[in-house]
Structures are given as structure tokens and as C-alpha cells.
Amino acid sequence: RDLLACARALGHETLAIAGHGTGGHVAAYAAAYAASWAPARVTHLAEIECIPSPGHHGRADxxxxxxxxxxxxxxxxxxxxxxxxxxxxxxxxxxxxxxxxxxxxxxxxxxxxLVPPGQSPGANGHFRVPPYPVDLRFGCPLLVAWSRDGRLGGWYDPPDLWRAFATGPVEGLEVDCGYYIPEEAPDILSDALRRFLTAEIY
Structure with a gap:
């Protein structure tokens, strides 16, 4: 809600959102919140190296x-x-x-x-993300990107997990790099985002 309010204050009535890791959860909540009252505000959603927060629950071995x-x-x-x-x-x-x-x-x-002594950077961020509400949905086109050398693609089919929350088209992209896709493969990711954002999707 705050993200959408900030976008409006900056003069952006519509926006496409991309989030990596924990930022992907913020993006999903923003898209779902918009879908519930102003679906046209979020036009595209890109989830990068992120699966829905219930994704690990019940699957851990x-x-x-x-x-x-x-x-x-x-x-x-x-x-x-x-x-x-x-x-x-x-x-x-x-x-x-x-x-x-x-x-x-x-x-x-x-x-x-900036990291307090004895703490791992970002170690607790993922675990503060609550499981998504069962009725969380968004209808904008969704791009799901994950790293070939990371863990998510080895454990799951990331696009398949996101389809439970997406009522619109879902596109998947495996990137030949490690977890830090934006830093390790910036050209591949930017090209994919450019194609995704400019494609005519029916």
C-alpha cells in the first residue's frame, strides 16, 4: 500500500514492479493489493529468485x-x-x-x-515474510526468473508455484548464474525485462 501511494505521489499512476529475493515478496503484496481495488495500477510483475512464502512450508526435507x-x-x-x-x-x-x-x-x-557485530547481513529478512493469505491473487502478467546455480530451481519449478497466485499469464526464465542475478547477469536480466514489459500479451 505504501509503495503504491509513493508511486502516485511521484506522479506514477501505473507501474511495473520487479523484486529480487525478499523484495519479490514486497512486489507480490503490492501487486495483489492493487488487484483487489485498482487492477490497472500494476501492469507487470517480475519475481526474481523468489518463490511464494508458503512455497517451502510442507516441502522441507x-x-x-x-x-x-x-x-x-x-x-x-x-x-x-x-x-x-x-x-x-x-x-x-x-x-x-x-x-x-x-x-x-x-x-x-x-x-x-552497517551490519551489527555478530550478525549475518539479511539473515533474518526472509523469515519475517509471513505466508501469503490463501486468497492473495494478482492478474497482471508475471515473469519468474531464477538462477541455474541457485537452490530454487533445484528444489522446485518456480513458475508452477507462482501460478497458484497468478490469474494472468506466467512466463519462466532460468538464468545461467548464481543467486545474485541482477549483479551476475545484468544484461540477460535487463533484456528479459525489456522483452517482458514491451510484449503484447493476450
Whole structure:
């Protein structure tokens, strides 16, 4: 609601929204809110490396749980779990080796300067997203993009999960990169968004 109000205050009656990771949930809520009272306000929605928040519920198995940093760490032998409650290892705050080249080291340093000591950047953001209401729907065209080297495509069919909430057309795109699609594959993503936003969809 605040996002749509901000857009109107800036002179934009209609807008297309793209969100990556947790930002994808914000985008979904904005599109659904608009669909309930002013469907024409959000013309397109792009979900990048994001699945609906109920997507993991009821699907978690040991492989999924151990892939999460928290579970991986707490599943180790003493004293590793205990040490994790005191401080976060330095390695947790750095981009993965295969993604590091997409980030300027000084930008990473500036970002980490804002992280409280002992906390992992963004670690709690995903878990604050509540499961979507069962009646959450949006009718605008939807583009779902996920990384080939990330986890979502290995666990799920991301477009299929989003179809439960989309009443309009859904398009899927697998991108040959890691989790940070906007940084690792900016040209591929921008070209896909340009085609998506300018295509005539019936």
C-alpha cells in the first residue's frame, strides 16, 4: 500500500514492479493489493529468485534444512553450534566465491559496516515474510526468473508455484548464474525485462 501511494505521489499512476529475493515478496503484496481495488495500477510483475512464502512450508526435507546456513551450523558437533549464538563467522558475511566477482569490494565493505557485530547481513529478512493469505491473487502478467546455480530451481519449478497466485499469464526464465542475478547477469536480466514489459500479451 505504501509503495503504491509513493508511486502516485511521484506522479506514477501505473507501474511495473520487479523484486529480487525478499523484495519479490514486497512486489507480490503490492501487486495483489492493487488487484483487489485498482487492477490497472500494476501492469507487470517480475519475481526474481523468489518463490511464494508458503512455497517451502510442507516441502522441507533434510536436504533443504541442511542447505540453510542456520541449520547447517547448528547440526555440527560441539562447540560450533554454541559459538554461532555468540558471533557469526567472517565467511558468512562475504559473497560466495562464484558470485564475488560481481561485487565491488568497497561496496561490500560499506554494506558490512552497517551490519551489527555478530550478525549475518539479511539473515533474518526472509523469515519475517509471513505466508501469503490463501486468497492473495494478482492478474497482471508475471515473469519468474531464477538462477541455474541457485537452490530454487533445484528444489522446485518456480513458475508452477507462482501460478497458484497468478490469474494472468506466467512466463519462466532460468538464468545461467548464481543467486545474485541482477549483479551476475545484468544484461540477460535487463533484456528479459525489456522483452517482458514491451510484449503484447493476450
Amino acid at each position: 533434510l536436504a533443504y534444512e541442511l542447505s540453510r546456513y542456520q541449520a547447517c551450523w547448528f547440526a555440527q558437533l560441539h562447540p560450533k553450534p554454541e559459538s554461532a549464538t555468540v558471533a557469526v563467522p567472517e565467511e558468512w558475511t562475504q559473497p560466495a566465491a562464484e558470485s564475488a566477482g560481481a561485487f565491488n569490494p568497497s561496496a561490500v565493505a560499506d554494506y558490512l559496516d
